[in-house]
Amino acid sequence: MTSAREQILGAVKTSLKRNGPTESTPEMLAERLSDPKPGLIPERAQLPHPAQVDLMESMLIELSATVQRVTNVDQVPDAVVDYLKARNLPQEIRLAPSRELLELPWEGQSLLKTSSGPAREPDQVSVTGAFAGVAETGTLMLHSGADSPTTLNFLPENHVVVLRSSQVVGAYEEGWARLRRAFGNGTMPRTLNMISGPSRTGDIEQKIELGAHGPRRLHVIIVEDGDASA
């Protein structure tokens, strides 16, 4: 008895009349998987780095996200508290359990309650890092891992992302290159989220409403640490 797998692959091969050489040799196909090459990259994604960071910011704003720039990572707690105050949010945040975030000077914020770990249903504000920011469409890349639970990106109503300017790249393809350097070729984390603005829907009479299921607000704190593109 042929298995379902053989049945489908057999049908595909028969339909493709695969019995002679094809345009692509097995070596070419294998190389496309082991050594992927970027295709056409829009000019917009090929700006000098400072202009990329500016584009990242303007694209985020266009997507109904809000942006604050700080020059030093130690200013992040102040920026977070300012954000909470400006929107009348409770002084309580759920932090991604990464050393980079946990080691920030939160103790200076006497009224702020912090905890860390994956999101729980009543959490209203999460603060996470990011893996990269893709300037061409203002897209944040975040991946799952021990210090970056995915639920923080979706359950709370407010998502605050700390993005270092050195993490900003022009095109998605540069993000993949960095990902391969971090995880190895052909290897991915369980989840990679590409986030472009807060959650939205146009399902009722095509009127865009923010906060359908994911965060209603996305706030990005850009820490200017130069261009460490390595």
Add this chain to the structure above:
Amino acid sequence: MQSRSHRFKENAREAIADPHIQAAMAKMKVGFTGKRLAAAARLPEFEALRDAARDIKNHSLANLDFYLERYEEKVTECGGQVHWAPTAEDARKAILDICQRVGAKTVTKGKSMISEEIALNEHLENAGIAAVETDLGEYIIQLRKEPPSHIIAPAVHVSKEQVEADFRAQHQHLPADRSLSEPTDLVNEARQILRQRYLDADVGITGANFLIAETGTSIIVTNEGNGDLTQSLPKVHIVIASIEKVVPNLEDASTILRVLARSATGQEFSAYTTLSTGPRRAEDPDGPEEYHVILLDNGRSSMLGSEFQEMLRCIRCGACMNHCPVYHAVGGHSYGWVYPGPMGAVLTPNLIGVEEAGHLPNASTFCGRCESVCPVRIPLPKMMRHWREREFEKHLTPTSFRSGLGIWAFLARRPALYRRLTGLGIRALGALGRRRGRFRSLPLAGGWTKYRDLPAPQGKTFQQLWAEKQKNGGSSK
């Protein structure tokens, strides 16, 4: 889902008389088209990216067996499991088996057209498992017990007043005097109701826009974030995808993603593009413990190598229906099955047979707008013509149509006779219609004059005008 495609003509007649559908279509036909145009204009490389996207899909399809095998290898390597499903029934069974093995009571679902294709919800409900749609549009039509009327905007035919009435009827535990008049109120209420469902669910089922052979990754593209809550909170994540979704690598997916949202909603990029690879890793603090991919064929492998192979390039953006004058007139439900509009007119006969769905490829004016906006340049009108030919070959076209075509063919092969007869006919019609300038009714043309007048011809045939033009020097002046 049970097909109603064979009664397309009746469906269309009813839709044209339905004021709700007509109001909704009037709104959608300006919304989507304007946004796509603006997004395309903003990216100078858009046309070149369409070519590149077409080429990537062509390459993937030409080597589909290779990429499917490599994709499965990678999924397995990452701790996931691939289930091959030659038919809809196989897919339903594989999913139910997983749900029953883990003792699932509630299943949340991200939007998936394949799930509609295999009628999954019904199957799960019959086995006592609650299947909850979480995309707002899908949730609305699930409450209304309707199929989707559009592949990316399933409730595009429903007005906000209708949604309000549905929510009041279904959410009776909420205060009766609450305000639900604005879309914001409705979105908030759905958010609140569905939030609990995500937390209760034992299994989350999503579709896939792409499968990546390089990494064993499945990709979903959404705006609401419902797919993400669906796949990250329950213990089990099931992806349901058809075999033609596989592309070689992340770079290839990026190129296609650059044309997908722009063609669909006119967004530069959708709010959430999510790549999932295997179950949660040992060190991950959240995410599903099991990851399954159901790979569905259901007739697609036999489209390969046929004149319909190019249809398998489709990335389900909905641009063809957004720009289709027939879709605008009759709405998505008239098409009678899962896939409406021009892409449905080509795909549906492939999947459920031309005997059942033969009306669909005939429901086209051949204006060509669908092909002109298709991000992967599928020659939709050409393929609708192929279906008309097959219909004719199979003797599925009505006798009156066949004999009419026979007469025309007889004349067309005798040009002199053709010219004489058409010249005569045009003069006679011109003389008869001279007084009014138009006909209210004409023998043999009742199908036309029932709804509109036929303008009276002005005396000469096209061939006569053409010949005169040629004689008067120059073809273009």
